[in-house]
Amino acid sequence: MARLPQRPAWKALEAHALEMREARIADLFAQDPARAQEFSVAACGLLFDYSKNPLSRQTLRLLVALAEDASLPAQIAAMFEGKRINVTEKRAVLHTALRNRSGRPVLLDGKDVMPDVRAVLSRLRDFSERVRGGIARGYTGRPFADVVNIGIGGSDLGPLMACSALRAYCSPHLRAHFVSNVDGAHLAATLSDLDAETTLFVVSSKTFTTQETLTNGRSAREWLLTRLHPSGTAEAAVQQHFAAVSTNLEATSQFGIAPERVFGFWDWVGGRYSLWSAIGLPIALAIGFDRFDELLAGAYEMDEHFRTAPVERNMPAIAALTGLWHINFLGHPTHAVLPYAQDLAHFPAYLQQLDMESNGKRVDRSGTAVEYATGPVIWGAPGTNGQHAFFQHLHQGTQITPADFIVAAIGTDRMPEHHTILLANCIAQSEALLRGKSADEVRGELRARGIEGDDAERLVAHRTFPGNHPSNTIVLRQLDPRSLGALVALYEHKVFAQGAVWNINSFDQWGVELGKQLANSVLEDLRAGKARSGHDASTARLIDYVLANKEDK
Numbered sequence: 001m002a003r004l005p006q007r008p009a010w011k012a013l014e015a016h017a018l019e020m021r022e023a024r025i026a027d028l029f030a031q032d033p034a035r036a037q038e039f040s041v042a043a044c045g046l047l048f049d050y051s052k053n054p055l056s057r058q059t060l061r062l063l064v065a066l067a068e069d070a071s072l073p074a075q076i077a078a079m080f081e082g083k084r085i086n087v088t089e090k091r092a093v094l095h096t097a098l099r100n101r102s103g104r105p106v107l108l109d110g111k112d113v114m115p116d117v118r119a120v121l122s123r124l125r126d127f128s129e130r131v132r133g134g135i136a137r138g139y140t141g142r143p144f145a146d147v148v149n150i151g152i153g154g155s156d157l158g159p160l161m162a163c164s165a166l167r168a169y170c171s172p173h174l175r176a177h178f179v180s181n182v183d184g185a186h187l188a189a190t191l192s193d194l195d196a197e198t199t200l201f202v203v204s205s206k207t208f209t210t211q212e213t214l215t216n217g218r219s220a221r222e223w224l225l226t227r228l229h230p231s232g233t234a235e236a237a238v239q240q241h242f243a244a245v246s247t248n249l250e251a252t253s254q255f256g257i258a259p260e261r262v263f264g265f266w267d268w269v270g271g272r273y274s275l276w277s278a279i280g281l282p283i284a285l286a287i288g289f290d291r292f293d294e295l296l297a298g299a300y301e302m303d304e305h306f307r308t309a310p311v312e313r314n315m316p317a318i319a320a321l322t323g324l325w326h327i328n329f330l331g332h333p334t335h336a337v338l339p340y341a342q343d344l345a346h347f348p349a350y351l352q353q354l355d356m357e358s359n360g361k362r363v364d365r366s367g368t369a370v371e372y373a374t375g376p377v378i379w380g381a382p383g384t385n386g387q388h389a390f391f392q393h394l395h396q397g398t399q400i401t402p403a404d405f406i407v408a409a410i411g412t413d414r415m416p417e418h419h420t421i422l423l424a425n426c427i428a429q430s431e432a433l434l435r436g437k438s439a440d441e442v443r444g445e446l447r448a449r450g451i452e453g454d455d456a457e458r459l460v461a462h463r464t465f466p467g468n469h470p471s472n473t474i475v476l477r478q479l480d481p482r483s484l485g486a487l488v489a490l491y492e493h494k495v496f497a498q499g500a501v502w503n504i505n506s507f508d509q510w511g512v513e514l515g516k517q518l519a520n521s522v523l524e525d526l527r528a529g530k531a532r533s534g535h536d537a538s539t540a541r542l543i544d545y546v547l548a549n550k551e552d553k
C-alpha cells in the first residue's frame with residue numbers, strides 16, 4: 001500500500017488545505033446558520049464543539065475519508081478485541097477491559113481477562129473500604145489519616161490528576177499526597193507534615209524497577225521505621241504501612257510488602273492508560289470505591305461511543321481528525337489544553353504524558369521514518385490564570401496554537417458567582433480568538449476615548465487582533481467522577497485515533513530509555529568521583545564541575 005502522503009485521501013486534504021488556508025472562520029459561520037449545531041457532538045454527558053475551526057463540510061468529508069482509508073473502524077475493533085496492536089512489545093492494549101461493564105468477555109489469546117479484572121477490583125474495594133472505615137490501621141493501632149502515593153509517570157499523573165479533579169468528593173479524613181520526583185525535596189516536603197503512625201504508603205510502579213520510585217520508596221520506608229522504632233519488628237511495621245501496585249510481584253515481595261497488600265495488573269495496561277487499574281488505588285482511597293466505580297462507568301460510556309459511533313459523529317475520532325487537520329495540513333505543531341477549572345490544574349500535565357509519550361514517534365509501525373508530523377506538543381494551564389500569562393501569545397503571537405477549552409456548566413464550589421465569572425471568561429476567550437479586532441474597530445474605540453490622529457495611529461497595530469484562531473470547547477455538565485471518566489477516555493481515544501491514522505505504535509515508549517541508561521552511567525561516575533572516558537567534552541566537564549562543587553565531596 002502507498003505511503004500515507006502518497007495516498008489520494010491525504011493528497012486531497014493537502015489540495016483542500018490550500019483553499020482553506022485563507023478561510024475566515026467567522027465567514028464560515030455567516031454562510032452556515034446551522035454550523036454551531038452541525039460541528040459539535042454531544043455524547044456521554046459531554047458537548048464537544050469544534051465549530052470554531054477553519055474547516056468546512058468538505059473538510060470534514062475528506063478527513064473522514066482519510067480515517068476510513070486508514071481503516072480506523074477496523075483498528076478500533078482490533079484494540080477492543082485484544083489484538084496485539086502494540087507491535088514492538090507484542091502486547092494487547094486492553095485498558096478498556098478495566099472499565100468494561102457490558103457483561104461481554106474480553107478475550108486475550110482465547111482467555112477471558114474479565115474474571116481477573118473483577119477480582120482485583122473487588123480486592124481494591126475491600127482494601128479501600130477497610131482503610132476508609134478505620135478497620136485497617138497502622139502499626140500502633142491508629143487509623144490512617146494520610147496516603148502517600150509513590151510513583152512517577154503513569155503511576156503518578158493519572159491518580160494525581162483524578163484526586164485533584166475530584167477534590168470535592170475526597171474524604172477530609174484521608175488526605176492523598178503524591179511523591180514522584182527523585183529530588184529528595186519532594187518526599188521531604190510531603191513527609192514534613194505527616195505522622196508516621198497514621199501514614200499509609202502506596203508504592204505504585206508497573207515494573208517496580210523505576211529508579212525514582214524505588215529510591216523514594218526506600219527512603220519512605222526508612223522514615224517510617226525510624227519514627228515507629230519497631231525494635232526488631234520492622235517487617236510488621238512495613239507490612240502495615242505499605243501497599244504496592246505493580247505487575248512485578250517478585251519485586252514487591254523483595255521490598256517487604258505483604259502479598260495481601262499488593263494489587264496487580266497486567267502487561268496489556270500501558271502506564272499512561274493505567275489509572276483505571278489498581279494504579280487507581282489512591283483515587284479509590286480518596287473518593288471511595290463507589291465513586292471510583294462511577295469514574296470507570298463514565299469511561300465505559302465513552303468506550304461504547306467510540307466503538308460504535310460512525311466516524312463523522314464519533315467524538316474522539318472527530319477530536320483526532322481536527323487535530324490532524326491542524327498538525328498535518330495547516331502546519332500548527334502545538335496544542336494548548338485550557339481547563340477552566342482549578343481542580344483540573346493537573347490535567348495538562350496528565351495529557352502531556354498521554355499524548356506525547358504515545359504519539360511522539362518518528363517511525364511507523366514497520367520502523368520506516370515517517371514523512372509527516374506526528375504528535376503535537378501539548379501544553380497548557382488552567383483558566384483564568386493562563387489569561388494573565390501566555391494568552392497574549394495566543395491572541396497576538398506569530399504562531400497559531402489550536403486550543404481546547406474545557407469547562408463545566410455547573411461549578412462544584414459553594415461560590416456560584418465565581419463560577420459564572422469563570423464561565424464567562426472561558427466562553428469569551430474562544431470568542432475573542434475567533435473574532436479578533438480589526439484596525440477600524442480599534443480606531444473607533446480610540447476615537448470614543450478622545451484619542452485621534454497620530455496618537456491613535458501609533459497604537460492601532462498594537463491593539464489589533466488578527467482573530468481566526470481555532471479552538472474546541474468541551475462542556476461537562478459538572479466535574480464529577482462520571483464526566484471525568486468520559487473526558488479522560490475521550491482524550492485516550494483521540495490519541496489512539498491519531499496514532500492509527502499516522503500508522504504509528506502509540507503504545508510503546510522506547511524514547512525514554514536512552515536517558516535512563518545514561519543516567520546510570522553518569523551516576524556511576526558521580527559515585528566514583530570522576531568522569532570516565534566515553535562522554536562528550538561538555539558532559540565530562542559538567543560531571544567534573546558538579547563533583548568539584550558538591551558539598552559532600
Ligand code: F6P
Binds near residue numbers: 152153155207509512
Ligand atoms: O519512563 C517512562 C515510563 O516508563 C512511563 O511509561 C511509565 O508510566 C513510567 O515510566 C513509570 O513506570 P513504572 O510504573 O514502571 O514505574
